[in-house]
Amino acid sequence: MRAVVINEYGPAENLHVEERPVPEIADDEVLIENYATSINPIDWKARLGLLKPMFDWNFPVVLGWDAAGVVTKAGARVTKFKAGDKVFARPDIDKDGKRGTYAEYVAAKEDKVALKPEELSFETAAAIPLAGLTAWQVVQDRLHVKSGEKVLVQAGAGGVGLFAIQIAKYLGAYVATTASADSRDLLLHLGADEVIDYHTTKIEDVLHDYDAVFDTVDAIDAGLKVLKPSGRLVTIAGHPTAEQKKAPQDVSDWWLQPNGKQLSELGTLVAQEKIKVIIDSTFDLTTSGLQSAHKRSESRHAHGKIVIKIK
Ligand SMILES: NC(=O)c1ccc[n+]([C@@H]2O[C@H](COP(=O)([O-])OP(=O)(O)OC[C@H]3O[C@@H](n4cnc5c(N)ncnc54)[C@H](OP(=O)(O)O)[C@@H]3O)[C@@H](O)[C@H]2O)c1
Incomplete structure (x- = not known):
């Protein structure tokens, strides 16, 4: 699958597209074909190596912690989702640094996933979780x-x-x-x-x-x-x-605790237009797209979410 990775900590120029294996899922996980992700300041803080005391990853590292897409496979113990479901999620930050959401496929534990309301595009849904x-x-x-x-x-x-x-x-x-x-x-x-x-x-x-x-x-x-x-x-x-x-x-x-049930409630409020999602800018899942998106976030002057369109 196509993913954007870093091979060492450092500037936005370190981000680049690479072919990576599709993640293997555990019994309590779903595999999501990822249609969109979004950028958060934690992404460039991680890129700079500032999360090293918490997560000592081996390179190459796939960053990103928002996903919106379609379930392609469900683990044996998954009960709430099946192939074909349109979902969005803030997956857990994994220990090996390989399972970020700047990728065409993302694994996420069932309890971190929510059904995407039909009213929301994948780009809008990807801007919500984190x-x-x-x-x-x-x-x-x-x-x-x-x-x-x-x-x-x-x-x-x-x-x-x-x-x-x-x-x-x-x-x-x-x-x-x-x-x-x-x-x-x-x-x-x-x-x-x-x-x-x-x-x-x-x-x-x-x-x-x-x-x-x-x-x-x-x-x-x-x-x-x-x-x-x-x-x-x-x-x-x-x-x-x-x-x-x-x-x-x-x-x-406070440090965010990913939670599929709360994400579902939030998605409903957005679908009902009680909460609006504001998009600052949109980029593609390419080397130049991710580099530009990181620079925009690192400027600390984005007005709303920076979204990455994957499919
Ligand atoms: N602990 C957690 O679980 C957690 C979760 C999410 C985020 N965070 C952290 O929370 C912070 C905010 O995240 P975010 O996603 O909202 O960031 P963001 O989207 O990058 O925030 C950018 C916005 O901040 C405004 N801004 C910058 N400095 C400001 C100041 N001194 N006073 C008022 N506004 C200011 C900018 O407004 P102008 O352009 O008008 O200056 C811009 O609109 C980051 O440090 C992030 O790492 C922590």
Whole structure:
């Protein structure tokens, strides 16, 4: 199968197309013919070698952790999916680094997979799993956002932020968010109540007594300043220090847990147009396509998701 791999850690230029064997599936896995994937900042962080302490892979490594496609084979113990099902998934990060989603075929455990709603294209579905599930788990399960609460979502125009704003609005919160001026109209249109231009205004100068902060930019001290003493802060971009943990507020970090059931719920909300998927740009599964996509993500100025079309 065609896949985009790296043979050493380093710059985007290291990404290139190579022929790889189709993954063998275990009894509890499905094999997906992958029609689309998407880019997340973890991809270029992994490419640079920053995940080495967690995953010590052997090269060549296939990166990527979003998939949308058609099941071609189901393991003996799989009960929920069969060949021909249209699905999407955030597969587990494997130990050997060979099973990323920049590839024409992807293996995923059954419990990480969801049926793709018919209303969604494969490209839209591929933009959801990693960023959408992260936003869902932080806003709903970690911050426990409730109707009427005031919530700050940092980097509202990012892949995670766009989902987080809409999920918090869906739960009935008042939502402030940070972005550059050129994203203001989009974020107001998606439901944000207040958009703060982070280039000109400090959040702690304009926001007070917030119930919850979703930190996606590692600005924990600033986030703590806008919270009421009983407030909650969850970061996905840093780790609270011992000093920050002494704050009266509840401060923690979070690492996404892939979950097919939650992905299915999220897909339904997108199909019902309660949550919109914003695509920044689309590239092909080619050497130049992946290199350009990584450079776009690494610029840290993508507005929405960067999608890779495979089929
Ligand atoms: N722990 C986990 O499980 C987990 C899961 C997903 C993501 N993450 C991490 O969370 C972070 C965000 O991910 P993402 O996918 O949303 O990234 P992304 O899509 O690359 O975010 C890009 C956006 O961030 C905005 N931005 C950059 N610096 C900002 C700042 N100081 N204040 C406000 N906005 C700013 C940019 O807006 P402008 O162009 O307007 O500047 C751009 O729209 C990354 O570090 C990622 O690695 C962690």
